[in-house]
Each structure stands twice: as C-alpha cells, then as structure tokens.
Amino acid sequence: MYVRPKAATGAAALMLGSLLAVLPSSPAQAHGSMSNPPSRAYVCKTEGPDSPDSAACKAAVAAGGTQAFYDWHEVSLLNAGGRHRQLIPDGKLCSAGRDKYRGLDLARADWPATRVSPGPLTITYHATAPHANSNFEFYITKPGWNPTQPLRWSDLEHIKTFTNQNPTTYTNWTINLPQRSGRALIYSIWQRVVGSEEAFYTCSDVDFGGGGGTPSPDPTPTATPTVTPTATPTATPTVTPTSQPGGTWAPNTAYAVGARVTYGGATYQCRQAHTSLPGWEPPNVPALWQRL
Amino acid sequence: MTGRRSAVRIALALSLAAGAAGVSGCGTSGGRWAQQVMASRAADVGAARGFNAADVMFLQMMVVHNGQGVELARLARGRAVRAEIGLLAGAIAATQRDETASMAGLLREWGQPPTAPPDEHAAHGGMPETDAREIASVADAGPADFERAFLNAMIAHQDDAVQLAAAEVSGGLHPGVKALAGRIEASRRAQIERMLALLED
Numbered sequence: 001m002y003v004r005p006k007a008a009t010g011a012a013a014l015m016l017g018s019l020l021a022v023l024p025s026s027p028a029q030a031h032g033s034m035s036n037p038p039s040r041a042y043v044c045k046t047e048g049p050d051s052p053d054s055a056a057c058k059a060a061v062a063a064g065g066t067q068a069f070y071d072w073h074e075v076s077l078l079n080a081g082g083r084h085r086q087l088i089p090d091g092k093l094c095s096a097g098r099d100k101y102r103g104l105d106l107a108r109a110d111w112p113a114t115r116v117s118p119g120p121l122t123i124t125y126h127a128t129a130p131h132a133n134s135n136f137e138f139y140i141t142k143p144g145w146n147p148t149q150p151l152r153w154s155d156l157e158h159i160k161t162f163t164n165q166n167p168t169t170y171t172n173w174t175i176n177l178p179q180r181s182g183r184a185l186i187y188s189i190w191q192r193v194v195g196s197e198e199a200f201y202t203c204s205d206v207d208f209g210g211g212g213g214t215p216s217p218d219p220t221p222t223a224t225p226t227v228t229p230t231a232t233p234t235a236t237p238t239v240t241p242t243s244q245p246g247g248t249w250a251p252n253t254a255y256a257v258g259a260r261v262t263y264g265g266a267t268y269q270c271r272q273a274h275t276s277l278p279g280w281e282p283p284n285v286p287a288l289w290q291r292l
Numbered sequence: 293m294t295g296r297r298s299a300v301r302i303a304l305a306l307s308l309a310a311g312a313a314g315v316s317g318c319g320t321s322g323g324r325w326a327q328q329v330m331a332s333r334a335a336d337v338g339a340a341r342g343f344n345a346a347d348v349m350f351l352q353m354m355v356v357h358n359g360q361g362v363e364l365a366r367l368a369r370g371r372a373v374r375a376e377i378g379l380l381a382g383a384i385a386a387t388q389r390d391e392t393a394s395m396a397g398l399l400r401e402w403g404q405p406p407t408a409p410p411d412e413h414a415a416h417g418g419m420p421e422t423d424a425r426e427i428a429s430v431a432d433a434g435p436a437d438f439e440r441a442f443l444n445a446m447i448a449h450q451d452d453a454v455q456l457a458a459a460e461v462s463g464g465l466h467p468g469v470k471a472l473a474g475r476i477e478a479s480r481r482a483q484i485e486r487m488l489a490l491l492e493d
Contacts, residue, residue: 065444067426078459099484100451274383279479287386
C-alpha cells in the first residue's frame with residue numbers, strides 16, 4: 001500500500017517543479033489490472049502461472065509462457081497516448097498487440113467468467129503502482145458477440161469513462177451493465193494523462209446467464225487461431241550458414257564465420273555465425289562483424 | 293507478485309510513510325527521489341548538451357534489461373536445441389553485450405548513474421526486468437520443455453525491450469541514443485518474429 005504525502009516542503013516543491021519539467025518524457029510506468037470482475041491476466045496469475053487450474057489459463061500459458069502472468073499488471077503500451085485503435089489490431093485487444101501477452105487473446109468460450117446481471121455493477125481496479133491524472137474507459141461486447149471469434153474493436157460498446165481519476169491501490173467504480181445474455185466481455189483502458197502516454201488494457205470475461213445469443217462452451221475450442229503469430233515468411237532462413245564471399249549484406253540471411261559482405265561502401269567479415277536481422281547491420285554490431 | 297517486488301513495495305511504503313517527499317502520482321521515495329531530482333537537473337543541464345531525462349532513463353534501464361537478456365541467452369549454451377536457436381541465442385548475447393558496453397559508456401560520459409535506483413524500476417521507471425524466477429525456471433526446464441520455455445521467456449523479454457525502445461524513440465532527445473533505440477526496436481521485433489516461427493515449427 002502506498003501512502004501519498006500530503007504536502008511537500010517549500011524547497012521540495014520548488015525542486016518538484018523542476019523535476020516535473022523534465023520527467024514527462026521519461027517512460028514512467030504504473031502497474032495494474034482489473035481485479036473485479038477479474039481480467040484474464042488477473043485470473044491466471046491468481047490461479048498461479050506455473051500450475052493454472054482452468055483449461056483457458058493452461059492454454060494461455062502453453063501458448064505464451066509464464067512471464068506474462070508474473071507481469072499480469074503490465075499489459076500496457078508505453079506510447080499509447082490515446083491511439084489505442086491505431087496501435088492495437090483487431091484480434092489482439094486483450095494483449096494490447098504485444099507478443100508477450102498473446103495467450104490472453106485466445107478466443108475461447110471457457111475463460112473463467114464472473115456471473116453478472118444487467119444494472120449497476122461495482123468494479124474494482126487493482127493498481128500496484130497507482131498514478132494520478134488518469135482516465136478509465138469501460139466497454140462491453142455487443143449483443144451476439146461470439147467468444148470463440150477474435151475480439152475486434154467493433155465488437156465493443158462504450159459503457160462509461162471516468163476522467164481525471166486519482167486511483168488508489170484498489171479503486172472502485174459503479175458502472176451500469178446493459179441487457180445481455182450468456183457470455184460477454186468487459187474491456188477497460190487506463191490511459192495516463194499527465195506525465196506519461198502509457199495505457200493499460202484488460203479483458204474481463206463475464207456471464208449474464210441464460211446462454212442465449214452465445215454458443216455454449218465448446219469442449220474442443222476452435223483451435224487457437226488468434227495466437228498464430230504474424231509469421232513472417234521471410235523468417236525461415238536456412239540454418240546452414242554459407243560462407244559466400246562478397247555480396248551485399250542482407251537481413252534474414254545465414255552467415256558463417258569468415259563470410260564477407262559489403263555494407264555502406266565498406267567490407268566486413270563475419271566473426272560469429274548468425275542469421276542477420278534488421279537492426280543488426282554490420283557497422284552496428286561489432287560483435288558479429290569486423291570491418292576490414 | 294514476486295517477493296522482490298513485494299519487498300520493493302514495502303520499502304517504498306515505509307520510506308513514504310516516514311514523511312519523505314514524493315512526486316504526486318509517481319510514488320518515488322525520498323532519498324531516491326532526491327537522486328532523481330539531481331539526475332533530472334543533470335539532465336536539464338544535459339539538454340544543453342543534447343540529452344534529456346528520457347535518454348538517461350532509457351540507457352539506465354536497457355543496461356539492466358540487456359544484462360538479464362544475456363543471462364537468459366546463455367542458458368541455451370550446451371542445451372539440446374535446434375541449431376538456429378543456438379546461433380540466435382549466441383548472437384543475442386554477443387550483440388547485447390556490445391550495446392550494454394556502449395550505453396554504459398555514454399552514461400559515464402554524461403556523468404549519470406549507471407543504473408536507476410532500484411525502486412525506480414518498480415515504481416517509476418518502466419518495464420520489469422525478466423524475473424530471476426523466470427530465468428531459473430528456464431534453466432531448470434527438462435530437455436523436452438527447454439526450447440519452448442526458452443523461446444517464450446526470450447519473446448517476453450524482448451517484447452519488453454520493444455516497449456522501452458519505442459518510448460525512447462518518441463521521448464528521447466539525443467540522436468545517437470534514439471538511433472540505437474530504433475535499432476533495438478527493429479532487431480527485437482525481428483527476433484520475436486523468428487522465435488514465434490520457431491515455436492510453430
């Protein structure tokens with residue numbers, strides 16, 4: 001639990017002024033997720049990343065590993081700045097488009113869901129590092145949403161936005177849930193407004209009961225299409241390094257020790273076998289290339 | 293919640309409760325806050341020399357993050373992995389050592405602390421480092437599980453690096469550091485793509 005000091009001394013306040021003048025561009029970061037109804041990340045971290053109970057969390061860990069759930073409070077984009085819909089593609093809303101969190105995007109009808117009813121619902125956000133000056137937006141899926149299909153922005157209906165919030169470790173709000181039946185998903189966006197462009201994203205599965213409008217849980221979840229990486233066809237280089245002499249350096253090429261390339265008018269010799277990548281241009285990675 | 297972070301939070305709460313001044317909404321603690329002020333002032337001065345607080349924070353955090361990436365990459369040594377994974381891990385370790393050396397050198401040149409105060413990582417400054425626990429669990433993975441555990445951990449680690457680098461590209465000032473961040477973002481994204489493909493194979 002954090003205790004926020006009520007007042008700074010005059011001297012400190014002056015220093016604070018100069019501090020704030022500099023820091024807003026730094027990647028300051030808060031942490032948090034929805035704890036009620038719990039987000040997918042929160043559910044799986046509570047079950048335990050190393051030995052989850054539910055089939056959905058097991059599948060999420062199998063798909064993307066455990067680290068995402070140790071870091072359950074960081075499903076965030078440091079640079080969001082309100083550009084959520086530009087930065088996060090359809091099908092990846094729950095992971096914020098981040099590969100680390102791709103397990104959260106699994107389109108399954110068996111994510112543990114909180115039972116809810118239409119009308120007022122008290123919700124809770126658990127912030128391990130709460131930051132003042134934040135906006136919290138809440139959405140719910142439209143009637144007829146199918147949880148076995150990738151979640152798209154157009155599936156969401158706005159419920160409520162709370163602006164200029166100063167969250168505490170646990171912050172409660174009351175939102176008004178519309179009429180739904182069966183499974184639905186509550187999506188939240190925590191956008192910091194002052195001092196950072198960082199935003200956090202959560203997907204909380206809920207169940208209104210009745211089951212109409214949504215398919216019953218499918219015992220054999222429809223594969224895991226959303227996890228399929230945006231695999232680059234170019235990313236299947238041959239593993240057998242060829243020591244081809246000369247030639248211009250190119251990414252996604254296997255180079256053996258001793259291979260020579262030209263880049264930017266200079267010649268380089270490979271000193272450690274590797275498959276080249278964008279960002280690993282010879283002058284930038286002296287560990288891999290020696291200039292001749 | 294890891295023990296390390298809990299400890300950090302407790303220490304932070306104690307120092308704040310002790311009456312130290314904190315930055316509204318940033319949860320920094322007294323002594324470290326003062327250090328941060330000093331660092332920021334240095335960075336203010338630095339602005340005239342061509343760098344800002346975001347540059348400093350990025351370098352400090354990437355030095356630590358890269359170090360843990362090297363540690364993770366080294367776990368693939370001597371393990372039964374596909375040749376491409378072994379080569380990739382080796383190249384990650386080698387290139388990140390180089391990057392770390394040049395970033396640490398820049399911080400020295402600027403008269404800045406080599407790393408941010410520990411609390412800053414949890415409470416103020418950006419993404420987590422890959423947990424020691426995660427590194428240990430990859431190290432302990434049996435032969436049948438090692439490749440998948442290694443790739444998943446490295447994907448998560450480099451995904452965090454992408455976030456740090458992207459923030460520097462948009463918030464930094466120093467052209468050289470921003471260019472480095474651009475290369476870090478590009479190379480990590482490319483590594484992640486390749487590792488995702490390797491998981492599918």
